[in-house]
Amino acid sequence: MDLVDLMIEKRFLGQEFLTWLWYKSEERGGSVDIPGIGDVLVVFEKHMLLESGEGESFEKIICQGLQAEMREAHTGLKMGKKLEQARILLGRGDYEWNLTLTGSVFDFRSVRTPKTMATAEESDDPGAVEGRILEKAGLYEEAAHLIDELFRMFLKKRITQDWQQELVGIRAWIQQAG
Numbered sequence: 710m711d712l713v714d715l716m717i718e719k720r721f722l723g724q725e726f727l728t729w730l731w732y733k734s735e736e737r738g739g740s741v742d743i744p745g746i747g748d749v750l751v752v753f754e755k756h757m758l759l760e761s762g763e764g765e766s767f768e769k770i771i772c773q774g775l776q777a778e779m780r781e782a783h784t785g786l787k788m789g790k791k792l793e794q795a796r797i798l799l800g801r802g803d804y805e806w807n808l809t810l811t812g813s814v815f816d817f818r819s820v821r822t823p824k825t826m827a828t829a830e831e832s833d834d835p836g837a838v839e840g841r842i843l844e845k846a847g848l849y850e851e852a853a854h855l856i857d858e859l860f861r862m863f864l865k866k867r868i869t870q871d872w873q874q875e876l877v878g879i880r881a882w883i884q885q886a887g
Contacts, residue, residue, distance in 0.1 A: 723812030724760075724791040726863045731792065732879045743858045750800030751859070756809065758794035759785040769793075783886035799855055806852040817856070822848040 733741050734751040741751045757772045759782060770790060772782040786792065793813060799806045804823040811818065825844055866875055 720813035721791070722867075723815050724793055725812075725867070726860055727792040727795055727810065727812040728786065729863050729866075729875070729879065730797075730859060731795065732882050735882065736878075741859065741862075743855070743862060746801070746855070746858060749855055749859075750798065750805070752798040752800075753779075754796040754798055754807070756794075756796035757782045757792060759790040760793045761785075761788070761790040780886065783883060786883045786886075799852060801851070801855060804848070804851070806848070808852060810856065815860075817853070820849060820852060822852070 730741075730751060731753050734753060739750055739752045740748045742748050755774050757779075759770045759772070761768050768790070770781070770785050772779070772785070782792070791812075794809060794811045796807065796809050796819075799808065806823060807819070807821040809818040810816070822845060825848070866872055
């Protein structure tokens with residue numbers, strides 16, 4: 710099996726992760742407790758893409774906007790559509806990131822890093838420029854690390870007997886919403 714076939718076969722895992730993460734984020738009002746890190750803010754914002762079917766019966770639904778569209782996304786889940794892409798606000802401490810995460814390929818898009826003191830400084834000094842670049846790279850790395858840890862939490866739950874109980878909670882959440 711080549712890499713493309715493997716990605717197609719396992720794409721459901723990223724879609725399940727996004728759905729689980731949305732559920733977890735609403736379970737505690739936007740706060741998800743990551744072991745060893747603590748509470749992280751995870752808020753699904755005003756853009757979601759849901760998919761269903763294959764081939765000629767393939768459908769996409771884009772939900773954009775505020776609460777009314779979130780109900781539409783929940784309705785899509787009720788109809789068996791899979792959450793493929795979401796705009797997420799991620800926060801830890803004084804930092805907040807905005808990013809779009811695609812489930813099937815675990816792709817980060819449109820990442821907006823937190824504002825920092827270095828961002829406000831507009832010096833052409835090579836040391837200052839290097840400092841801003843390193844700080845920005847560190848902020849990207851921290852966002853990726855947080856998503857990795859959330860995915861690790863999901864996988865630990867997904868491969869244990871606890872997953873069946875988690876599914877009960879997710880299904881109830883989907884049915885109650887909207």
